Amino acid sequence: MGLASLGIENGTFLLVGLIFLLLLTGQPLAWVTGLVALFFTFGWFGTNALPLVTSRIFGFITEYSLVAIPMFILMAALLDRSGIAKDLFNGMRVLAGRLPGGVAVQTLIVAILMAAMSGVIGGEIVLLGILALPQMLRLGYDRSLSIGVVCAGGSLGTMMPPSIVLIIYGLVAGVSIADLFVAAITPALLLLGCYIAYVLVLCLRNPALGPPMSAEEHAEESLGTAVRALIAPLFIVAAVLGSIYAGVASITEAAALGVSSVLVISFLRGELNFRMMQDSLVHTLETCGMIIWIGIAAAVLVGVYNLMGGNRFVSAAILGLDAPPVVIIMVMMLILIVLGMFLDWIGIALLTLPIFVPIIRELGYDPIWFGILFAVNMQVSYLTPPFGPAAFYLKSVAPPDITLKHIYVAMLPFIALQLVVLGTLLFFPPIATWML
Amino acid sequence: MPENPDPNAPAEATDATPQSGLDRIVANSARPLSWGIFLAFAISVYEVIARYVFDSPTMWVHETTTFLIAATFLIGGPVALARNKHIRVRMIYDTVSPATRRWLDIVNSLIAMVFFAGLGYAGWILAYKATHTPTGDIHFEGTGTAWNPPTPALLKIIILICVVLMLVQTAIHLVKALRRDVSSEENRKR
Numbered sequence: 001m002g003l004a005s006l007g008i009e010n011g012t013f014l015l016v017g018l019i020f021l022l023l024l025t026g027q028p029l030a031w032v033t034g035l036v037a038l039f040f041t042f043g044w045f046g047t048n049a050l051p052l053v054t055s056r057i058f059g060f061i062t063e064y065s066l067v068a069i070p071m072f073i074l075m076a077a078l079l080d081r082s083g084i085a086k087d088l089f090n091g092m093r094v095l096a097g098r099l100p101g102g103v104a105v106q107t108l109i110v111a112i113l114m115a116a117m118s119g120v121i122g123g124e125i126v127l128l129g130i131l132a133l134p135q136m137l138r139l140g141y142d143r144s145l146s147i148g149v150v151c152a153g154g155s156l157g158t159m160m161p162p163s164i165v166l167i168i169y170g171l172v173a174g175v176s177i178a179d180l181f182v183a184a185i186t187p188a189l190l191l192l193g194c195y196i197a198y199v200l201v202l203c204l205r206n207p208a209l210g211p212p213m214s215a216e217e218h219a220e221e222s223l224g225t226a227v228r229a230l231i232a233p234l235f236i237v238a239a240v241l242g243s244i245y246a247g248v249a250s251i252t253e254a255a256a257l258g259v260s261s262v263l264v265i266s267f268l269r270g271e272l273n274f275r276m277m278q279d280s281l282v283h284t285l286e287t288c289g290m291i292i293w294i295g296i297a298a299a300v301l302v303g304v305y306n307l308m309g310g311n312r313f314v315s316a317a318i319l320g321l322d323a324p325p326v327v328i329i330m331v332m333m334l335i336l337i338v339l340g341m342f343l344d345w346i347g348i349a350l351l352t353l354p355i356f357v358p359i360i361r362e363l364g365y366d367p368i369w370f371g372i373l374f375a376v377n378m379q380v381s382y383l384t385p386p387f388g389p390a391a392f393y394l395k396s397v398a399p400p401d402i403t404l405k406h407i408y409v410a411m412l413p414f415i416a417l418q419l420v421v422l423g424t425l426l427f428f429p430p431i432a433t434w435m436l
Numbered sequence: 437m438p439e440n441p442d443p444n445a446p447a448e449a450t451d452a453t454p455q456s457g458l459d460r461i462v463a464n465s466a467r468p469l470s471w472g473i474f475l476a477f478a479i480s481v482y483e484v485i486a487r488y489v490f491d492s493p494t495m496w497v498h499e500t501t502t503f504l505i506a507a508t509f510l511i512g513g514p515v516a517l518a519r520n521k522h523i524r525v526r527m528i529y530d531t532v533s534p535a536t537r538r539w540l541d542i543v544n545s546l547i548a549m550v551f552f553a554g555l556g557y558a559g560w561i562l563a564y565k566a567t568h569t570p571t572g573d574i575h576f577e578g579t580g581t582a583w584n585p586p587t588p589a590l591l592k593i594i595i596l597i598c599v600v601l602m603l604v605q606t607a608i609h610l611v612k613a614l615r616r617d618v619s620s621e622e623n624r625k626r
Contacts, residue, residue, distance in 0.1 A: 026529030027544045028522035030513075035551040042554065050558040051565075057595060058562070058588070061506040064498065070473050070505055071480070249484055252501070256480035281470035289512020290521050296509075344523050386527060 003043035008313040015040060015305065020342075029347055030290075034297035041304045052307075053300050060299040061292065064252060065171045068119075069164050071255030073287050075240075075262050076120035077280035080127060082266040084232050085114060089131045091229020094222065101203030101210030103139060104149045105196055107132040111153030112192050113230075115160035116237045118258070119167070121382065122393050125154030129397040137399070142209040145202065147402065147410035151383060151390040152195055152417075158345070158379040159188040162240055162258075165345060165378050167251060168295075169371045172353040177251050178244055180371050183432040187372050187425055191379075194417045232269075236261045291346050298350035306354065314355050315362070325363045329370075329426060332356055333377060340381020348378070369425075372432040376422045383411045383418070456608045459518035462601065466515045469508075476504040495583050503587040510594050514601045534618040545610035552603035559596040566592040 003011060015036060022032040041049050060066075079085060089110050096102035107128060114124050128150045136146035158165045161181035170177035203210035239261035243249040249257060266272040305311070318328055332352075339348045353374070360370045382390050391407040398407070425431055454460040483497040516522050529540060566577040566589040576586035 022547065023525045024528055025540055025544055025547075026524050026526060027547060028524045030522055031548045031551050034555065035547060038551060038554040038558075050554070051561045053555065054558040054562040054592075054595060058592060061509045062502050062588075062591065064502055066509075067476065067480075067501050067505045070508060071477060074473060074477065248488070253480055253484050256477050257484065259477050260481050277474070278467060278470070281473055282466050284473055285466050285470040285508060285512050286516050286519060286521055287512075288509050289514075289516035290523060292509040293513045293516070294523065342525065387525065 003040065004045075004308075008309050011040070011044070011308060012305075012310060012313060023342070029344060030293040030297045032297075033294065033301050033347065033351075037297060037301035037304050040301075040308065044304070044308055049307075052303070056300050056303045057296050060296055063171060064250075065167060065177065066292075068162075068167055068252040068255040069291075070284050070288050071252065071259055072119040072162060072164055072167075074280055074284045075255065075258045076118040076123050077283045078259070078262045078266065078276070079114075079118055079236075080123040081276045081280060082262065082271050083269065084236075084262075084265060085110075085127045086131060087229050088113060088233050089128075091226045094226040096213060098212045099200075099203075100207040100212050101141075101145075101199045102212060103132070103136050103141065104145060104199045104203070104210055107136070107149050108153045108192060108195050108199070111156055112160060112188070113233050113237070115157040115163075115188070116241065117233055119157065119162040119164040119255075121155055121157040122389065124157055125151060125390055125393040126397050128154050129394045133394075133398060136210075139213065140208075140211045143402070143406065144410035145199065145209055147394065147398070147407050148412075148414045149195070149199065151394055151407065151411050152414035154393070155379050155382045155390050156188060156192065158382060159184050159191065159372075159375045161185065161188075162244070162251070162255065163375060165349070165375050166371060168346060168349045169353065169374055172349055173357040173367050173371060175367050175371065178247070179368050179436055181241070181244060182435050183368050183372050184375060186435065187376065187421065187432055190424070190431065191376075191418065191421050194421060195414065198413065198417060232265045235265065291344070294344055294347045295350055298347045302351055302354050311355050311358070315359050318359055319362070325365070326426070328359070328363065329365070329373075332359075333373065333422065333426070336374065336377045337380060337384070340377065341384050342387055345378045345381060348381070349374070366429065366433060368436065369429045369432050373422065373425055376418060376425065380415060380418045380422070383415050454518050455520075455612055456605070458605055458608055462514050462518040462605065466511075469511055469515075472504045472508050476501040476508075495581075496585075499579055499581065499583060499585055499587060503585070503591065506591050507594050510591070510598045513598050514605060517602055517605050538613055538616050538618050541613035541616075542610060545606050545613060548606045549603060549610065552599055552606060556596065556599045556603055559592070559599050563589075563592045563596040 003014075006014065018036050018039070019032055022035065023029065038050075038053060041053055045052075089106075092106050092110050093103075095109055096106040099105070110132070111124065111128060114127070118124075133146055133150050136149075137143065157163060161184050163184065166180040166184060167177055169175075170180050199210070236258060240254050240258040243254045243257055244251060263272060266276070318331065321328065321331070323331075336348060336352065339352065343351075357367055357370065360367055382388060385391070385408045388408070388411070390411070391404055394407055395402070395404055454463045479497050480501055483494055487493045529537065532540065567574060569575045576589035577592075578584040578586050579588060
């Protein structure tokens, strides 16, 4: 065969080169990956191998755990269209108190609660951008700090269970998604703690960065409204995470229970109508089409590549570095961070994990722990330029005088905090695994 | 990677609106088809209730939800294509002149058509095998469980339909790009 004579090493370079070249033309990621996969199937193995491609597509889309993804997207779409998040944010104003930087802390707490309600990111950044950002800017908060808090807080959903990033990891790595959900909690709270500490240290040293609310404004809040605002979100969290941790429902069923809890609450709030349901369903269909076709194409590509001997080549190259295992993990993290600047998380997961996870196992590490590292990594990739989706989501709702450049600069300290947490998890795995 | 609310995209609404009559049909068909997700949701909840409240787990829910969601995933491809929602790197695409962008659209449509044609060929073989016995008689492949619904055959047919649909959508985009007159936009820029 034509391409096979290249050998796996040159074949790998050709494959990676083709992907990046085609990506730059503005061709959708899914078609680029799929086309390269077809090209190598045909060129390396000949026409007889083409049906392999479609049977991999069939195998991928009929994975039962994937059913959870549209359920969580639907749940998030309904949440976005209900007033639950708005009431939660307003109710939590009591937390802001008269503390410098209080509203930023309030925003972060609301962000983690929203992350625990749904596994989808994006919508959360948009909501915080609408609710929290104007509030902070009005009070005279430092612009960079406000933007950074919204983006970093809004990205906590990549980590915090029920995150769809962890679901895909569990599926590809073949580990228990429920275990991943348990292991992710402490690191997610650690990240939250770092963000809060950063905000407080900055604002206590220089209160001008986050001026406290006036006494009149503060007088409006009461503990009672805060508690009432928490009822609905905690009910939803209990429906989803409760049923997973208690072991009464599969991830998919828990997601379906999550959808019903949101439906019940928005019905009780008098918000539920046909239009909201229809819009949410169409949004779900569209978002699924977007991410699943990237997944389909990546699954085909990695299938073909492994058939070419790619996984053996990469693991021989990585293990052949003759470096200590920690260095190998760091190299993987670096690869993930670089890819994260250009590719979508689901593409990265399906392309790299089938190769990385066996190496992790061979080195004697816990794949659950690596899954948490992966999730933190994807959170970093959510913020990093030039393709940090967080920035695009926020830009779509931020005041027009805030440019993409402002947003990227504002996110830098938070990216640094994420990298610190990533390093901490790397050297102290029990932070993730102690509850297992 | 820039996703939906992509402010880097040119501000005009044309970006997400369907480009052709076929795109409009596909985009509108998303409304009724999206209720498949609702059905999958409803029967999943029913299953949990049946298991814990009535203590009688069903045998059909698992396979039905898998089928409904797999079909949703597949249909999402043409729908996202009709609404131009597929994730792409817009760094260069957005900075070039309208004339260059027209050429990028032409080349990209051609490349995408090669992909869909190859995938369509593979999909045809798969769909044929799933609906015919080796002797050529029509027989729909089932899941092989006790219930044994013919969903694998149906899904393989849907794969083929979606790929062919995207091939036609892209062909129309190619024709539109070829016919697009960019001279007026160029002049407006000056």
